[in-house]
Amino acid sequence: MENFIINTPTVLHFGQVVIQGLGKTLAKYGKNVLFIYGKGSIKSNGIYQQVINQLNLFDLQYVEYHGIKANPIIEDVDKAAKLGKRNNVDVILAVGGGSVIDTAKIVSIAIPVKNPAWDFFEAKVKPEKSIPLITVLTFAGTGTEMNSFAVSQNLQTKQKLGYGNDLIYPKHSFLDPKYTFSVPKDQTAYGIVDLIAHSLEAFFGGGEATLSDRFVYSIIKEAIDYGPDLLNNLENYELRAKIMYAATAALNKLTFYGRSSTDWGVHSIGHVLSLLYDLPHGATLSIAYPAWLKLFENRIPERIIEMGENLFGVKTTKETISGLESFFKSLNCPLKLSETGIEYDKNIILKTMKLNKVNGFTHKISVEDYDKIIEFLE
Ligand code: NZQ
Numbered sequence: 001m002e003n004f005i006i007n008t009p010t011v012l013h014f015g016q017v018v019i020q021g022l023g024k025t026l027a028k029y030g031k032n033v034l035f036i037y038g039k040g041s042i043k044s045n046g047i048y049q050q051v052i053n054q055l056n057l058f059d060l061q062y063v064e065y066h067g068i069k070a071n072p073i074i075e076d077v078d079k080a081a082k083l084g085k086r087n088n089v090d091v092i093l094a095v096g097g098g099s100v101i102d103t104a105k106i107v108s109i110a111i112p113v114k115n116p117a118w119d120f121f122e123a124k125v126k127p128e129k130s131i132p133l134i135t136v137l138t139f140a141g142t143g144t145e146m147n148s149f150a151v152s153q154n155l156q157t158k159q160k161l162g163y164g165n166d167l168i169y170p171k172h173s174f175l176d177p178k179y180t181f182s183v184p185k186d187q188t189a190y191g192i193v194d195l196i197a198h199s200l201e202a203f204f205g206g207g208e209a210t211l212s213d214r215f216v217y218s219i220i221k222e223a224i225d226y227g228p229d230l231l232n233n234l235e236n237y238e239l240r241a242k243i244m245y246a247a248t249a250a251l252n253k254l255t256f257y258g259r260s261s262t263d264w265g266v267h268s269i270g271h272v273l274s275l276l277y278d279l280p281h282g283a284t285l286s287i288a289y290p291a292w293l294k295l296f297e298n299r300i301p302e303r304i305i306e307m308g309e310n311l312f313g314v315k316t317t318k319e320t321i322s323g324l325e326s327f328f329k330s331l332n333c334p335l336k337l338s339e340t341g342i343e344y345d346k347n348i349i350l351k352t353m354k355l356n357k358v359n360g361f362t363h364k365i366s367v368e369d370y371d372k373i374i375e376f377l378e
């Protein structure tokens with residue numbers, strides 16, 4: 001087992017009506033709030049009003065930046081940071097899913113610097129401080145509510161990149177499973193795929209860490225046992241709660257400890273597909289994971305079989321891959337690009353894979369592998 005440090009500084013408030021603690025928590029960080037949210041789901045499901053009530057209860061001043069799109073773009077980070085600077089905000093409040101929270105994370109380090117936000121992704125600037133970030137999660141999947149990662153797209157350079165820094169951990173995150181009741185069936189399924197993918201990206205990392213492997217199996221089993229039920233009972237609190245907690249646990253680093261590395265090759269492929277075709281993140285992963293497994297089937301058969309034995313009780317790589325495919329299919333998620341209805345162009349995918357340097361940290365994907373991957377994606 002490798003050495004590790006556990007330091008997850010996010011205070012997680014999980015359960016019914018946790019929103020009641022929001023105003024008091026924000027007030028600890030100051031009076032001026034930058035309130036960031038997405039395209040409007042929080043207005044139609046009533047969450048917006050509950051947040052405003054909390055702000056009013058503690059006499060907090062706020063400016064709003066909204067309209068963050070799914071698969072967020074760096075322009076919104078720069079615009080929101082400008083608004084935050086102009087209003088001298090003390091604290092950032094992000095209410096939404098991964099796209100909103102990731103945007104707010106980068107805003108939190110962009111406000112204190114003069115550089116454009118993309119400079120962080122290109123390592124041209126290193127943050128030295130951040131504006132405190134508080135989140136209210138409305139979508140279970142990414143795990144961003146309790147980690148130090150953020151993802152953004154630069155449509156000019158045609159890149160979708162991840163960024164990691166301990167300064168972007170949210171200070172507090174509020175998770176009420178009820179807030180996810182209004183997430184539509186297909187999006188709920190994409191969140192379930194995402195949490196499975198995060199668990200597996202850790203599992204396919206380097207080194208031996210048996211307890212972390214067992215965490216991976218347990219998290220994925222929650223998804224397998226309760227995910228399909230949830231899709232037929234979107235307003236079932238217990239099922240929403242199980243999936244929400246599983247998603248947090250899948251990417252708050254619990255599954256990382258003791259490993260020498262994690263992988264992220266599948267996410268690297270998925271990011272190219274959402275960048276090019278604006279596919280939902282989870283839908284890119286239900287296509288990319290089986291493709292990645294097919295590429296590595298003969299390179300790491302033992303590890304793939306270990307996954308299959310523990311998750312599906314099977315004994316071969318083929319059965320493992322089809323076990324995962326059948327589960328994704330049972331959630332009605334696409335397994336192939338051809339099932340998404342988009343008109344894709346193989347040459348553009350190849351070019352964008354090269355530009356984004358698609359690769360894993362542990363299991364290397366060479367440029368020569370790209371053609372094979374595209375074949376598996378089709
Ligand atoms: O814009 P709004 O109106 O909020 O609508 C959103 C959006 O259309 C909607 N939604 C969110 N909560 C809802 C709701 N609709 C009804 N009721 C609710 N309660 O759902 C749609 C998708 O939201 P989005 O935030 O895009 O989804 P998700 O949480 O999957 O985030 C995806 C982004 O996170 C990145 C992905 O790459 C992608 O850009 N990731 C971030 C990670 C991280 N920071 O650790 C790790 C992940 O692997 C991932 O890469």
Ligand code: ZN
Nearest residue numbers: 142194197198
């Ligand atoms: Zn993901």
